[in-house]
Amino acid sequence: MKFLLTLALSATIAATASTAFAGGHDGNPAVTARKAHMQIYQHNLTILGNMVRGNADYDAAAAQAAADNMVILTTLNQSTYWIPGTTNAELGDETRTLPAIFESGSTAREIGGQLAAATVALAAVASDGVEAIGPALGPVGASCTACHRPYRISRN
Amino acid sequence: MRRLLIITAFGAIATLAGGLWVTRPLTVDADTVSAIEGNAAAGEMVFALGSCASCHTSPDGDKAVLAGGREFTTDFGTFVAPNISPDMLNGIGNWSQVDFFNALRQGTSPDGKHYFPAFPYASYARMTDTDVANLWAYMATLPSSDQPSQSHRLTFPFNMRAGVGVWKALYFRTAFVQPAGDTERGRYLAEAIGHCAECHTPRTALGGLQNNRWMAGAPDPSGKGKTPGLSPAQLKWSADDIAYYLETGLTPDFDSAGGGMAAVIEGTSKLPPEDRAAIAAYIKALPATE
Numbered sequence: 001m002k003f004l005l006t007l008a009l010s011a012t013i014a015a016t017a018s019t020a021f022a023g024g025h026d027g028n029p030a031v032t033a034r035k036a037h038m039q040i041y042q043h044n045l046t047i048l049g050n051m052v053r054g055n056a057d058y059d060a061a062a063a064q065a066a067a068d069n070m071v072i073l074t075t076l077n078q079s080t081y082w083i084p085g086t087t088n089a090e091l092g093d094e095t096r097t098l099p100a101i102f103e104s105g106s107t108a109r110e111i112g113g114q115l116a117a118a119t120v121a122l123a124a125v126a127s128d129g130v131e132a133i134g135p136a137l138g139p140v141g142a143s144c145t146a147c148h149r150p151y152r153i154s155r156n
Numbered sequence: 157m158r159r160l161l162i163i164t165a166f167g168a169i170a171t172l173a174g175g176l177w178v179t180r181p182l183t184v185d186a187d188t189v190s191a192i193e194g195n196a197a198a199g200e201m202v203f204a205l206g207s208c209a210s211c212h213t214s215p216d217g218d219k220a221v222l223a224g225g226r227e228f229t230t231d232f233g234t235f236v237a238p239n240i241s242p243d244m245l246n247g248i249g250n251w252s253q254v255d256f257f258n259a260l261r262q263g264t265s266p267d268g269k270h271y272f273p274a275f276p277y278a279s280y281a282r283m284t285d286t287d288v289a290n291l292w293a294y295m296a297t298l299p300s301s302d303q304p305s306q307s308h309r310l311t312f313p314f315n316m317r318a319g320v321g322v323w324k325a326l327y328f329r330t331a332f333v334q335p336a337g338d339t340e341r342g343r344y345l346a347e348a349i350g351h352c353a354e355c356h357t358p359r360t361a362l363g364g365l366q367n368n369r370w371m372a373g374a375p376d377p378s379g380k381g382k383t384p385g386l387s388p389a390q391l392k393w394s395a396d397d398i399a400y401y402l403e404t405g406l407t408p409d410f411d412s413a414g415g416g417m418a419a420v421i422e423g424t425s426k427l428p429p430e431d432r433a434a435i436a437a438y439i440k441a442l443p444a445t446e
């Protein structure tokens with residue numbers, strides 16, 4: 001089941017990236033794939049976050065599916081789209097990724113590990129009610145921020 | 157002719173002396189300030205919202221140690237945040253509470269010089285006596301670093317501290333910028349301790365905040381990207397959205413804060429919910445600017 005989900009998610013990312021690419025987007029394919037990956041994180045986080053904020057009713061199945069998706073997203077091999085030479089320094093406004101992410105001393109991989117652990121913890125409680133999700137969502141958001149702080153440009 | 161020259165010379169000297177007097181570094185009333193008893197536990201919250209750590213921690217060091225060394229590239233040159241840990245030699249451990257008040261309230265150093273306004277004393281100057289004393293008490297409890305402070309690397313004439321006196325005469329105003337309205341607490345947190353406008357308000361060529369474009373967004377202090385405008389036309393979030401963002405760093409569409417704002421969120425996440433709500437109410441009440 002998990003394998004199928006992984007496969008489906010990988011296909012979705014590939015489809016999103018290629019659709020954007022084919023739809024007149026002549027950008028860097030690595031950047032397009034990164035954005036697609038991030039969008040699917042965001043999509044699932046939105047489902048959970050809206051339940052926590054009371055913007056949506058709690059739905060155990062939907063919450064579990066979203067949390068499981070996030071776990072799977074952290075397990076995908078992303079090495080073909082996180083590559084040096086595809087940052088804001090080389091591509092300008094096309095990407096907000098800063099070169100520091102690929103430089104020595106980068107903590108991105110370590111933060112990725114923290115995100116993976118946080119999503120596993122989130123998935124473990126996603127069916128236990130909205131009160132359980134809120135605290136588990138904190139470390140997930142903190143991991144996002146931990147990476148965005150040093151490695152992503154602030155935008156207007 | 158000679159008489160005219162003498163009068164002119166005297167006039168020039170008097171103007172210069174007057175100018176230097178007007179722009180001299182000012183100090184607080186030492187007797188009043190030294191009598192205030194700070195509370196370290198209460199100061200932790202001031203420290204968090206004041207985001208002292210976001211500028212004064214070493215870029216690759218321990219987040220709890222205010223060793224300095226972080227660089228800020230601006231149109232005037234590169235500022236290097238100093239060591240403000242309690243180290244007696246290289247930090248501010250040998251300061252008195254009066255020295256600390258002079259720094260935050262007047263932008264004046266213990267040796268009577270102007271601080272450059274990269275240190276946001278123009279905002280901190282609005283803080284209450286109690287909050288300044290509490291912050292001082294809390295900072296004395298933090299770990300020390302013996303890392304020496306580095307010199308700023310500024311271009312002429314901006315490297316002349318006397319020029320900061322002119323800057324202060326032009327821009328240093330301790331009055332709050334926005335009316336209190338229903339959000340006096342929010343205004344205090346945002347305009348004094350939180351110093352939001354220091355990044356979110358555009359500046360003049362001389363580095364003064366453009367109060368008529370308050371919180372309209374500005375180039376990011378890191379030199380890359382922009383800080384967003386927060387005025388009603390620019391930020392459509394609800395007050396709840398803003399409060400949730402200040403708590404979690406998550407936007408209404410569940411993107412996360414990045415850059416300097418991530419450091420700000422570290423502080424605002426520690427505030428009581430009512431203070432986050434107060435800041436949100438203040439932001440929602442901002443006037444329309446672009």
